[in-house]
Amino acid sequence: xxxxxSRFLKSDDGTVYDSKTSLTWMANDSWLDLDKEVxxxxxxxxxxxxxxxxxxxxxxxxxxxxxxxxxxxxKDKLNKDFQGADIHLDSIFPPGAGNTTWTSDMRGREAxxxxxxxxxxxWYEKNDKSISHAVRLVRRD
Numbered sequence: 554x555x556x557x558x559s560r561f562l563k564s565d566d567g568t569v570y571d572s573k574t575s576l577t578w579m580a581n582d583s584w585l586d587l588d589k590e591v592x593x594x595x596x597x598x599x600x601x602x603x604x605x606x607x608x609x610x611x612x613x614x615x616x617x618x619x620x621x622x623x624x625x626x627x628k629d630k631l632n633k634d635f636q637g638a639d640i641h642l643d644s645i646f647p648p649g650a651g652n653t654t655w656t657s658d659m660r661g662r663e664a665x666x667x668x669x670x671x672x673x674x675x676w677y678e679k680n681d682k683s684i685s686h687a688v689r690l691v692r693r694d
Contacts, residue, residue: 555607561645568609574624578691579603579614584651584687585637593664593679596688597654603690614690619674621660621691623666632669635685640669651687 562570569578583591583599591599596616604612625642632642632651642650656674658665663676666686677686 561643563645567607576621579690580646582650582689585647585649588683590685593655599688600690612693614678616655616657616688617691618642618655619665621668622654622656626669626672637688651685655685655686655688
């Protein structure tokens, strides 16, 4: 029996390429890098700081759209968030991440998150930090 080939390719520069979507993701999310939850504005600041550092040789990292964030959810994959709870992210991503990602989809004072426990998007006020919000940055060549 042949092992399934992963759609993800992890690089030594802290990035993960998704061959299914042609997106490149940060291997770490903001929770792993900052050890705290972030509001939407803090997620934006984290993106700006990551770009100043030229992570992976790029300065165009951004907050993903809802559709992009949902592509990482896989009900058949298991990983652990920072509390040791199950999240459905490929194990190519390091364990201990946040269980959500902020997205760039907004309406007024709210932005959507993708929850990796069940794969559903939810609206939250941008300043909300009640369920351990994090952001996983993305870019496209």
